[in-house]
Amino acid sequence: MNRDDDISGLQRVILNERSRLLRFLAARGMSDDAEDALHDLWQRVAAAPSQPIADPLSYLFRAAENLVRDRRRSTVSRDRRHQDWHDTIPREEQPTGERGLIARERLREVQSTLAALGPRVELVFRKCRLDGLGQAAIARELGVSLSSVEKDLQKAYRALGQLRAKFDAE
Amino acid sequence: MNAQDMDPQEAARLWAIRVQQPAFGDWDGFTEWLERDPAHLAAYDAVLDDEVWAAALLSAAPAVEPEAPPVRRWWLAGSAAVAAAVAVLGGWAVLDRDAPAQQIATAPGEHRTIELADGSRMALNGATRVTIDSDTPRQVVLEQGEARFDVRHDASDPFVVLSGGARLVDAGTVFNVLQDGDALEVAVAEGAVIYEPGPDEVRLAPGDMLKRPGRGVKPVLAKASPQAIGSWATGELYYDNPAPDQVARDLTRSIGRPVRSAGGTGRIRFTGTLVLRGTPEEVVARAGPLLGVTFVVDGEGWTMSPAHGPPR
Numbered sequence: 001m002n003r004d005d006d007i008s009g010l011q012r013v014i015l016n017e018r019s020r021l022l023r024f025l026a027a028r029g030m031s032d033d034a035e036d037a038l039h040d041l042w043q044r045v046a047a048a049p050s051q052p053i054a055d056p057l058s059y060l061f062r063a064a065e066n067l068v069r070d071r072r073r074s075t076v077s078r079d080r081r082h083q084d085w086h087d088t089i090p091r092e093e094q095p096t097g098e099r100g101l102i103a104r105e106r107l108r109e110v111q112s113t114l115a116a117l118g119p120r121v122e123l124v125f126r127k128c129r130l131d132g133l134g135q136a137a138i139a140r141e142l143g144v145s146l147s148s149v150e151k152d153l154q155k156a157y158r159a160l161g162q163l164r165a166k167f168d169a170e
Numbered sequence: 171m172n173a174q175d176m177d178p179q180e181a182a183r184l185w186a187i188r189v190q191q192p193a194f195g196d197w198d199g200f201t202e203w204l205e206r207d208p209a210h211l212a213a214y215d216a217v218l219d220d221e222v223w224a225a226a227l228l229s230a231a232p233a234v235e236p237e238a239p240p241v242r243r244w245w246l247a248g249s250a251a252v253a254a255a256v257a258v259l260g261g262w263a264v265l266d267r268d269a270p271a272q273q274i275a276t277a278p279g280e281h282r283t284i285e286l287a288d289g290s291r292m293a294l295n296g297a298t299r300v301t302i303d304s305d306t307p308r309q310v311v312l313e314q315g316e317a318r319f320d321v322r323h324d325a326s327d328p329f330v331v332l333s334g335g336a337r338l339v340d341a342g343t344v345f346n347v348l349q350d351g352d353a354l355e356v357a358v359a360e361g362a363v364i365y366e367p368g369p370d371e372v373r374l375a376p377g378d379m380l381k382r383p384g385r386g387v388k389p390v391l392a393k394a395s396p397q398a399i400g401s402w403a404t405g406e407l408y409y410d411n412p413a414p415d416q417v418a419r420d421l422t423r424s425i426g427r428p429v430r431s432a433g434g435t436g437r438i439r440f441t442g443t444l445v446l447r448g449t450p451e452e453v454v455a456r457a458g459p460l461l462g463v464t465f466v467v468d469g470e471g472w473t474m475s476p477a478h479g480p481p482r
Contacts, residue, residue, distance in 0.1 A: 004477065020198075023201055024197060024200075024258070027201045027205045027211070028201075028204060028211070029211050029215065031289040052391045053390075053391055053392075054379075054381065054391055054392030054393075055392055057394060058193075058194075058195055058197070058393060061197040062194075065189065069218065071220075073222075074217065074238075106227065106366035107228070107230060107231055108225065110227060110228065111228075122228070125224065125228070126189075126228060128220055128284045129224070129225045130225055130228065130229055132378065133360075133361075134191070134192065134360070134376050134397075135190070135191060135396075135397065136191075136359060136395065136396035136397030136398075136399070137344070137359060137360040137376060139397065140344065140359070140360070145237065146397045146408070146443075148295075150187055151359055153183075153187050154180075154183050154184065154187065154201055155189075156224075157183045157185060157217055157220060157221070157413075158179075158180075158187065158220070160220045160223070160224040161179065161183075161216065161220045164219075164220050164223050164224070
């Protein structure tokens with residue numbers, strides 16, 4: 001079995017499961033761009049490593065999810081730059097020192113909020129998001145159950161969502 | 171996952187946490203939840219944005235020092251005491267460093283964890299045989315069965331497991347090896363393992379599983395949830411919509427009584443943990459309702475088949 005067989009295999013799965021993948025992409029926010037995104041997925045899959053994959057459909061859904069996140073990331077950055085340009089309070093008016101102070105205070109607020117939610121909430125979030133550890137690996141490392149790690153992440157996300165909304169409103 | 175009665179924000183957070191797991195498989199369920207209400211997509215995207223924002227914010231601060239790890243590091247006090255022959259203490263054993271090559275075998279359903287001379291740890295599942303030689307402290311031969319390795323990484327002197335004619339080299343890791351006749355399965359929970367270093371080597375990262383059904387058969391890669399890998403070693407079997415055959419095989423190995431799977435072509439709709447506590451009868455009695463299967467006594471063990479009735 002050589003590289004070409006594997007590539008065709010994955011692409012064959014895309015063809016067979018086209019409507020399922022399109023439906024996922026549409027639900028995930030691609031809507032009118034779903035076909036275009038599927039084409040991107042097709043290209044990405046062609047460039048994938050040549051190791052045989054035992055669960056191609058799962059692999060494709062995972063790749064589709066990553067693709068949607070990548071697209072969104074670039075869209076969001078573009079919009080934010082656009083937004084900054086039209087900000088009613090131009091950033092240049094805020095003295096640099098004051099901006100730094102606000103940032104440090106916000107960081108402190110985030111950290112103390114997370115600390116109040118549990119002894120490992122910030123740590124679990126860091127290991128997950130900054131260190132890139134899997135949830136199971138984190139559980140093993142800290143000597144706790146996976147369910148405890150999931151709960152810590154839930155608490156973290158809940159608090160972070162509320163804080164981000166609060167800061168945006170300030 | 172039943173997010174019917176759940177607040178969309180909370181459901182979005184749970185989906186985000188689960189989708190992150192490498193062996194997540196409920197893409198259809200995720201699609202259906204997203205389709206149910208546009209607010210769901212918005213909530214989910216918001217969680218992802220929160221993550222990115224918070225990661226950027228926190229990366230500016232030094233990491234919080236972790237509290238001292240809880241007592242899961244099962245060292246025996248006083249390593250000088252190790253001079254005695256293999257000592258079994260509550261399921262733990264430390265090897266005699268001066269003994270010649272030793273074979274260690276577990277009975278069906280018996281679990282044993284062994285502290286190796288180099289600081290690595292090896293958990294053995296039931297009906298498992300390994301050979302260790304103090305002359306080669308960084309090498310273990312897995313002759314039959316299943317073992318989970320927590321390896322002390324040393325790139326200059328890598329830990330090697332020989333199994334089924336294959337050579338597995340640790341690259342800083344926690345990994346599981348299963349050998350059943352000529353079939354070999356390797357899965358990595360943490361770190362990396364190199365399967366057969368050389369021109370045809372395969373490098374396995376967390377969540378990767380390699381299956382080689384027989385000698386001379388080209389191995390196939392699959393994904394596995396890292397928390398599932400070797401979870402039997404902590405007295406649990408973690409599943410995310412598993413195939414019935416796999417459940418039957420895992421139960422057989424872990425409880426030491428034969429469990430056969432009869433029919434049922436689909437996957438078992440269950441995500442969660444099966445606790446391996448108590449007698450085999452107790453484990454099976456607990457597993458039935460959880461997995462939506464019935465166990466019928468069959469010889470020394472059971473036959474497992476899909477339960478009738480409405481889906482869970």
